[in-house]
Each structure stands twice: as C-alpha cells, then as structure tokens.
Amino acid sequence: MRKNKTVFQLERFRNMKHKMTLQGVLVGLLTGIVVGLFRLVIEKADMIRTSYMLPLIGGGRIWMLIVIVMVIAFFVYILAKWQPLASGSGIPQVKAELRGQLKQPVYKLLFAKFTGAVLAIGAGLSIGREGPSIQLGALVGKGYSRATRQLPVEEKMLLTCGAGAGLAGAFCAPFSGAVFALEELHKNFSVDVLVSTMAACISANFVSAYIFGLDPVFDLSIPHRLPLKQYWILLLMGILLGLLGNVYNNLMMKALRTYDKLPKPLAIGVAFALAILVMTFMPQALGGGHSIVGQIAHGEFELCYGILDNKIGTSILISLIIFFIVKLIFSAISFGSGVAGGIFLPLLVLGAIVGGIFGETYNQINGTQELYIANFVIFGMVGMFSAIVGAPATGIILITEMTGDLQNFFPLVIVGLISYIVADGTGTSPIYDLLLDRLMSKNNEKDNMSDEEEIAYQSKLKKRASKKVIIESDVYIGSPADGNKIMELALPPGSLVISLVRHGKEIIPSGETIIRGGDYLVVLCAEDYQNAVFEKLDELCKTVAYDDIDKANL
Incomplete structure (x- = not known):
C-alpha cells in the first residue's frame, strides 16, 4: 500500500509543473487580494496618524497621544503573546517551514500578523509592510493547499508561490518576487519554482495594479545618467x-x-x-x-x-x-x-x-x-x-x-x-x-511541551514518517558531490535520489550514476527527515571543495 502511494506521489510530481502553474495563478490572485487589503489598511492607518495623532502634540494634548499609543502597544503585545510566530518580518518563519523546521498555523497567524503589523506600523514604528506581506502570502498559499488537499511537495510549492506573490503585491514588482523566491527562500534555481512562482507574482501584481495603479512605487523620474568617467x-x-x-x-x-x-x-x-x-x-x-x-x-x-x-x-x-x-x-x-x-x-x-x-x-x-x-x-x-x-x-x-x-x-x-x-x-x-x-534556537518544536502535547507530538511523528516529500538541489562545480557516485552521497536514511537533470534532460539514476557539477538532483525522503536531507545536500552539493595546492607546481 505504501509503495503504491509513493508511486502515486512520484507520478504527480512528474506532472506537477503545469498544474502548479495554474494553481500558482489562483494563489497569486488570493494573495493579491489579501496583500492589497493589507496595504490599503496601512495607508489608512498612516493617514490617521498624520491627521489625528500628530496634531495632539501641538495642541497640548500629548497625554492623549500617550494613552492612544500605549493602548495600541497593549494590543500588539497580546497578539505577539498569542501567536509568537507573528513577530518580526516573517521571512525566517517561511524559510524554516520550507525546510521542514516548523509548522505555521494558517488562520490564527494570518489574523495576528495582519492586525499586529497594521497596529505597529500605524503607531509609527520604523518597520515595513513587505516582510509581513511575504509571510501573509505564504500563509495564503498554505491555506489554499490545505483546502485543496495537496501533497506535501505541492504545499511547499504553493507556499513559495504565495511568498513571492506577497512581495510582488507589496512592491508591484512581479519579477522580483519570483527571483526572491529562488535566491533567498530556496537558494537554488529551479525552473518549476520559477514558472509557478512567476505565474503567482504576475496575478498578484495584476490585483495590486488594479487597486493602486500602474505607477512605480518610487516615481523618481531620473533624466540623467552618471558619466562613465565618474x-x-x-x-x-x-x-x-x-x-x-x-x-x-x-x-x-x-x-x-x-x-x-x-x-x-x-x-x-x-x-x-x-x-x-x-x-x-x-x-x-x-x-x-x-x-x-x-x-x-x-x-x-x-x-x-x-x-x-x-x-x-x-x-x-x-x-x-x-x-x-x-x-x-x-x-x-x-x-x-x-x-x-x-x-x-x-x-x-x-x-x-x-x-x-x-x-x-x-x-x-x-x-x-x-x-x-x-x-x-x-x-x-x-x-x-x-x-x-x-x-x-x-x-x-x-x-x-x-x-x-x-x-x-x-x-x-x-x-x-x-x-x-x-x-x-x-x-x-x-x-x-x-x-x-x-x-530555530528559540523554537525547538519538541521543547516546552506539556504531557498531552508530547503525546500528540509523538503521534504526529508517526504519521509524518509515512509521508514523503520531494527536495531539489543544484550541484555546484567543485562541490564534494561533483564526480562521485550517487551511492557515495551517504544521505540520511529513508531518502532516495529519484531523478537527475543534466543539460535539460532527465536521467533516472542508479547507485552507479556519477554526479557532475551543474546537475540538478531530485530527492524523495520521509517528511520527518527533510531538514536532515536539506542540510546534507547543502554540505555535499553547495559547498565548494578546494584541493590543497600541489607544492611541486609552485
């Protein structure tokens, strides 16, 4: 039964690109709506601060300003205590979930992040909306995945689509959203990720442009170019x-x-x-x-x-x-x-x-x-x-x-x-x-649990052990994996290299297949081991090894 389930997952993975592109469009539209509303509410909060809060200082009613700001601070604290993962920009949380290091609750965190960021930015703290927009987008992607019962690998793809779309909607920058997903979130180049995330970013940008117009975020009008001699x-x-x-x-x-x-x-x-x-x-x-x-x-x-x-x-x-x-x-x-x-x-x-x-x-x-x-x-x-x-x-x-x-x-x-x-x-x-x-140093999933939570956690581990996820990685030229056989990778137990892409062509590998720099590996592993596989692939495929210099050649 498990074998059939794994085969089913592999077949879905191989036909995933076009499906994820279409679903990326839907996630992008939903993210564009959420992030667009987020921007509108923040702009309204900024207007309230400028028009109503700042005049209290000149009017000799600074005590009223202090009361208002401290009340806002109280609600921000309540939200941060209720949902600790709503703190900060949200980008580290997204990266951690993509690596299987934590799980973000969708709806509670979505509300806490949206409300907390609006209150904090509206009160004047020197923080931005873009990081929260990325986390909000990722949560939209995850929520869509759960609602449509996607596989774990598809959920991560949709989470990435939402994160990129969040940046695209926040800055009206669709290409930047896709590049950010590759360069910062995944830290490797994947055509599948690029295509699906680009589709999400374009649809999110369309919603954002419909709400806020087509003008760039910074309309600076730069008529001159710096001379080359300078x-x-x-x-x-x-x-x-x-x-x-x-x-x-x-x-x-x-x-x-x-x-x-x-x-x-x-x-x-x-x-x-x-x-x-x-x-x-x-x-x-x-x-x-x-x-x-x-x-x-x-x-x-x-x-x-x-x-x-x-x-x-x-x-x-x-x-x-x-x-x-x-x-x-x-x-x-x-x-x-x-x-x-x-x-x-x-x-x-x-x-x-x-x-x-x-x-x-x-x-x-x-x-x-x-x-x-x-x-x-x-x-x-x-x-x-x-x-x-x-x-x-x-x-x-x-x-x-x-x-x-x-x-x-x-x-x-x-x-x-x-x-x-x-x-x-x-x-x-x-x-x-x-x-x-x-x-991650402050968020050990297993620590600080009650006995009931510990039992639930162990039950969850057993279920996760039967779930499979797909992890992809570039192979850098000169890395430890470059020139070695697949059987020599020493990946964590429960993981298997199921595909190798070389020069745009897919190879079904065996243990004797030699890996070359520039290859693209696709690894199937149990969900519970995905973080260990991530770390091992980074060590083997993305660390350039420099041989000792032959003194005879000096």
Whole structure:
C-alpha cells in the first residue's frame, strides 16, 4: 500500500509543473487580494496618524497621544503573546517551514500578523509592510493547499508561490518576487519554482495594479545618467554600503539580544515609548519612510524637528546625516522589540539617505547642483539591500521595478555586486540567515511541551514518517558531490535520489550514476527527515571543495 502511494506521489510530481502553474495563478490572485487589503489598511492607518495623532502634540494634548499609543502597544503585545510566530518580518518563519523546521498555523497567524503589523506600523514604528506581506502570502498559499488537499511537495510549492506573490503585491514588482523566491527562500534555481512562482507574482501584481495603479512605487523620474568617467565613485559607494550592511546586521542582532533580557511587555513598551518621542521631535522618521525617498531624490528634503521646528537650521547634508543616525537607531529599536513588521522598506530608506549624502557631496565638489541626486539614491538602495539581505540579484531587479528605470541598470549592478562582496568579506551573514538561526534556537518544536502535547507530538511523528516529500538541489562545480557516485552521497536514511537533470534532460539514476557539477538532483525522503536531507545536500552539493595546492607546481 505504501509503495503504491509513493508511486502515486512520484507520478504527480512528474506532472506537477503545469498544474502548479495554474494553481500558482489562483494563489497569486488570493494573495493579491489579501496583500492589497493589507496595504490599503496601512495607508489608512498612516493617514490617521498624520491627521489625528500628530496634531495632539501641538495642541497640548500629548497625554492623549500617550494613552492612544500605549493602548495600541497593549494590543500588539497580546497578539505577539498569542501567536509568537507573528513577530518580526516573517521571512525566517517561511524559510524554516520550507525546510521542514516548523509548522505555521494558517488562520490564527494570518489574523495576528495582519492586525499586529497594521497596529505597529500605524503607531509609527520604523518597520515595513513587505516582510509581513511575504509571510501573509505564504500563509495564503498554505491555506489554499490545505483546502485543496495537496501533497506535501505541492504545499511547499504553493507556499513559495504565495511568498513571492506577497512581495510582488507589496512592491508591484512581479519579477522580483519570483527571483526572491529562488535566491533567498530556496537558494537554488529551479525552473518549476520559477514558472509557478512567476505565474503567482504576475496575478498578484495584476490585483495590486488594479487597486493602486500602474505607477512605480518610487516615481523618481531620473533624466540623467552618471558619466562613465565618474564610475570610480561607485566603487567607493559600494565599499561604504557593504561596511554599513555589516553594521546594520550587527546592530539588529544586538538589539534583539538586548530585548531578550527584558520582559516582553517592557520590550514592546520601550519601542512604542520611543515612537512617541520621535513623533514629538522628528516625525519624518516614523513608519517605513516611503515618501522620504522621493523628497531626497528630488533635492526637496528638509528635516523637520517636530515641536522644535523653525528653531534649528541645518544644511541638507547635515540634515541627512542626522536623519540617517536617528532612522537607523529607531529601526533597530522598533524591529528588535519583536513586533510584527519587516525591515525591507526601512533599509531601502537608509540606503536612499546614504545615496543622498553621496549625491550632495558629489554635487558640491563638482558644482552640478541637483543633477545626479536621484541616481545616487537608487544606487544607495540597491547597495544597502545587497549588503544586508545578501541577495544582489533580487536587489537589482527590485529597485529597477520599483523605480521603472532601466537606464541605470549597469551602475546598479556594479554597486550591488561590490556592496555584497564587501559585506560578505567582513564575515557578516545575510540578515535573514541570522534571523532564521535565532528563530530555530528559540523554537525547538519538541521543547516546552506539556504531557498531552508530547503525546500528540509523538503521534504526529508517526504519521509524518509515512509521508514523503520531494527536495531539489543544484550541484555546484567543485562541490564534494561533483564526480562521485550517487551511492557515495551517504544521505540520511529513508531518502532516495529519484531523478537527475543534466543539460535539460532527465536521467533516472542508479547507485552507479556519477554526479557532475551543474546537475540538478531530485530527492524523495520521509517528511520527518527533510531538514536532515536539506542540510546534507547543502554540505555535499553547495559547498565548494578546494584541493590543497600541489607544492611541486609552485
């Protein structure tokens, strides 16, 4: 019976591509609706904060503002306590589920993430909507899978479709959503994943465009191109952004570790108390900061000091430096508190500020007025994203789609690549890998269970042992697997290489089949062993082995 069931699963897998593409479209439409509603509610919350909450400061009713913000903080805490997986951006949670390291409840978590992020962003914390949008999309994909009784491998595919569609709907960037799914979530290139996720991203983007229009997220209008003879400055910019990416990641992890020492209510209270101070003295630092990017790019940025406004005068350059420091610290304190919210938009704003600082300095030295400010702004955004997230391809495509500008693609590639290399060279890990490690160290599925939960857990393990999942992996040239036979892989028990794709052709392998760099392996394993198989494949197929140098050839 089990053999027949496994054969049935394999047959479904081999005919899965077209089916998943069609279902990806449906998941994308559903995700587009959820994420579109999410964006609309956040925009409404931002409007309420600007029109009704901020005027309370000037009207001498700051006590009322404090009460409102603290009430919001209380509800955010209740949601975080009820659904701990709603904390943070949500991207590490999605990555962990794709690797079989945790299970996310669908409907409860969907409600908690949606509501918690709206409240936190609406109250002014320096967090973004994009990470939550990715998690919301993944939950939509998982919910659809459960409702239609998909196989585990199909569920992971639909979860990926939803996650990519979430990013596409949040930023109106369909190609970026698909590339993000490959580069960050799966960390390998799969045509099946690309096609189905691209279908989901396109349909989600269609819904988003229908609601919000076809204009790019950042309508910067960049009429000029940086002269080739000035490209040396891109090298300096990439180096600085790579170093700042290291600082950012370390600061975020430091903030999280510091908050771990505080009771959860106090941690969230600190972040919201700081939000009140920022509302009072520098309201431009509130929220993600979407509108700030356009102001900097057009040379129209003026730092507002809240109740001290018109009492302090600073140059644009000094204002940008001050704003960068405040935004960086506020972002770390906001995200570190563990509220529902992401870092995508705040880190892009920080990159835009660095770009503005570079642009202002460049223009003052060369006497070009505001000619290339917008160029440096987008260079800063792609460099900061590449350094922090460790996904340069996604960053380059994302900024291109968000600005609708193709003429600066070449310098974007240069800055993105240099900043990524510098950040990687400093020894910092990509932020979402750091957050995933932290999540799993705090989320051991078997620990902290009552006796009843332990019995249920053991029963679940027995059921999972009979379920099969499909895991795919590229084989890097020079990896330990390159040149070895399949029988020599020493995969965990209960796993089997069922397919090998070479030069676009599928090979049904045997134990004697020799693996070559550039091959694509498909492995069938028991669901309970999928994380061990993931780790083993990463070790064997994605770690490049360097042989010792033959001294005789020196």
